[in-house]
Amino acid sequence: MPPLLSLCDINKEFTVAGRRQRVLEQLNLNLNAHSSLAIKGDSGSGKSTLLHLIGGLDKPDSGEIWFDNNPIHSMGDAAISEIRRSRISYIFQDYQLIPTLSTRDNIRFQAVLSGRQDEVFTDQLIEQLDLTDSLDKLPPQLSGGQQQRVAIARALVHKPDLILADEPTGNLDNRNSARAIDLLLGAVKVAGSALIMVTHSDEMANALERVLTLEGGKLIDLSKEPIQPS
Numbered sequence: 001m002p003p004l005l006s007l008c009d010i011n012k013e014f015t016v017a018g019r020r021q022r023v024l025e026q027l028n029l030n031l032n033a034h035s036s037l038a039i040k041g042d043s044g045s046g047k048s049t050l051l052h053l054i055g056g057l058d059k060p061d062s063g064e065i066w067f068d069n070n071p072i073h074s075m076g077d078a079a080i081s082e083i084r085r086s087r088i089s090y091i092f093q094d095y096q097l098i099p100t101l102s103t104r105d106n107i108r109f110q111a112v113l114s115g116r117q118d119e120v121f122t123d124q125l126i127e128q129l130d131l132t133d134s135l136d137k138l139p140p141q142l143s144g145g146q147q148q149r150v151a152i153a154r155a156l157v158h159k160p161d162l163i164l165a166d167e168p169t170g171n172l173d174n175r176n177s178a179r180a181i182d183l184l185l186g187a188v189k190v191a192g193s194a195l196i197m198v199t200h201s202d203e204m205a206n207a208l209e210r211v212l213t214l215e216g217g218k219l220i221d222l223s224k225e226p227i228q229p230s
């Protein structure tokens with residue numbers, strides 16, 4: 001089976017105050033359906049930029065991004081929006097819930113938008129993520145941990161093919177982070193989605209099937225680097 005996602009020779013640079021900065025350089029990646037990948041890397045190494053390109057929020061300067069036969073690198077906004085509504089979803093560090101909608105409606109809104117409603121799965125997610133008592137509350141009435149669990153439910157409710165999570169527990173304490181990641185991984189398994197998660201935490205990264213590090217504009221597998229003689 002071909003990979004769900006393929007990135008081929010991706011280049012991306014930004015110009016800030018007249019200075020060009022190369023962020024991604026000849027980057028390659030293949031990701032299979034239903035698999036999970038953690039991406040580590042120093043702050044400013046280009047992790048968020050990479051997720052933006054995969055999610056179609058920005059375009060590479062050159063190179064190709066294929067998502068299940070869709071050329072994300074060259075598709076127009078309307079076609080990309082369609083894919084983002086139903087097949088690729090994002091989990092952000094700052095949750096980005098709709099503040100005027102209850103927990104129930106934040107989750108339902110995404111389900112309706114995707115055209116992939118499944119009431120039984122929605123109820124299962126709500127229970128699994130321990131959100132039953134929060135259903136009528138608005139995001140500002142929830143703790144950080146609860147808000148992140150709503151964001152996870154919203155990202156998964158339509159069983160997207162791919163979930164992009166950008167430091168999803170960056171605003172949570174250790175205990176809440178560990179819980180959110182456990183719940184996220186459990187729910188991803190049930191939904192059958194593939195997951196790419198950016199994280200600074202070794203512990204979280206190691207909970208995923210594969211760990212790569214973004215360094216020098218490329219994704220490298222540090223576990224396969226030859227050990228340097230001391």
Ligand SMILES: Nc1ncnc2c1ncn2[C@@H]1O[C@H](COP(=O)(O)OP(=O)(O)O)[C@@H](O)[C@H]1O
Nearest residue numbers: 014015016023042043044045046047048049050
């Ligand atoms: N829209 C942008 N305009 C200019 N520079 C940007 C933009 N987005 C990111 N950068 C720069 O690209 C580099 C990588 O940023 P980012 O992808 O956010 O890194 P990370 O998520 O790994 O911390 C940084 O130096 C950042 O300043």
Ligand SMILES: [Mg+2]
Nearest residue numbers: 047048049166
């Ligand atoms: Mg970032």
